[in-house]
Amino acid sequence: MYILLITNHGTIVRSSLGVLQVIDRVGVDLEVRLASKIKGKGVFARKAIAEDNVIFEEPALVGAQHTANRADALVCSRCFTFIGSIGMQIAHRLLSMRSEGLGLHPSFACLCSATLSMDLSCLWSGVAELPHSDRYPLPKLVTCLGGCTDTVYCSEECAAANWAAHHRLLCSxxxxxPSRISADAIRRFKEHADETNDAFHIAAQVVAGTLLRAEELLSNGFAPEAAGSSSERNWAALQRAWRPYAAAWKAHWWECVAIPDDVTDAACFRSDLHELAGDSLELLKEFLYDERFPALFHLDVYGSIMGIFELNNLGIYVASPVEDYFELCHAEDGGLSEEEQKLTHLITRPLLDSLGESYGAGCEGSAFYALQSCCNHSCAPNAHAFKRAHIDTDGSATILARKPIAPGEEVCLSYIDEDAPYHDRRAALADYGFTCECDKCVSEAAAPGKATA
Structure with a gap:
């Protein structure tokens, strides 16, 4: 079991399935290797990279939209692309507001009574189309292969990929x-995650995906020479299936979460998190436990999976096309004639008023990216995660060069606000379990008075 808890910086880094598959898929000229005994793994450029150039783009290995954000954005459950249509997106948001007891703007009620085609159900179904929304085409909504309503997709390919990766064990x-799952047990697990910490959804994806890979290895005759008994083969298969996460920095979730400012009893806070993780794991085991792989269902392993997200995760953000649509409709230089603009305003203004100030809410979530997680921290980073407007329209991580990067140079990101004072940065990085020794920190620590600024 403890092998699953160790961050392996040696051969596993070089052979990690997740990292190597990403490098092969995106075609980047990078290398993941040992940076130092203290830092562990790192990502290094094999060729020169110019400032502002894309270093790599990487889809999430696992990830999920935040529970609270689902009402704001209807997106693909795998790649997080906005789906359906502009009308469907707006209807989804307004119907969610209505179900939460939030009233719609009076002008929209008047519009619905006067123009039946503008009913929300018509917008959702596509019977009614908003003017000029064809300028922002979105992929058609595709439903789950298992028939659940928890996930929707932008394509048959994404639906099939998510099903194969983990969802077929998490689908209700x-x-x-039916022989492998209990719909009621799955719903109980998901409800608990929604109410407590939606990262448990991603932890379930890791467990389910690892389980499926181990099962596939065994069904294909995986039998290392040193593994004689069936239990030894099962353990070897589990270790191999765990490889996409072997290089990720790990710590127990309840030990690495930053203590909130308003918490006065740190020990009690961490104890509560430990108990919360235990409750989630017990709910997961109700429908997913496999006696061949008991280590995968140990609380220490589950806690380290949650710790991976705390220490390695990158937030998902995808800008909403609804924001672009309303900007077109209400901009003076949007390219519409005066008559077109009057007619458009008549229809879209009530919608905009009902949506309120957050009319352009994007997709937000958390994800684990195999290659991005190998990038070490620097308070003077040469790279950063950045979404390019109208180019990066899904949940992939896009890493850009902040300055020229030479061949052999390590690609570093900042985990914190690198512009904060030295001691503030030091305190923030303590939650990650290390002290930064980048040139900036060394210089500021040595400068009289500067480190305390």
């Missing part, structure tokens, strides 16, 4: 495998 739909 009528077409899922």
């Amino acid at each position: 739909g009528p077409r899922s495998q």
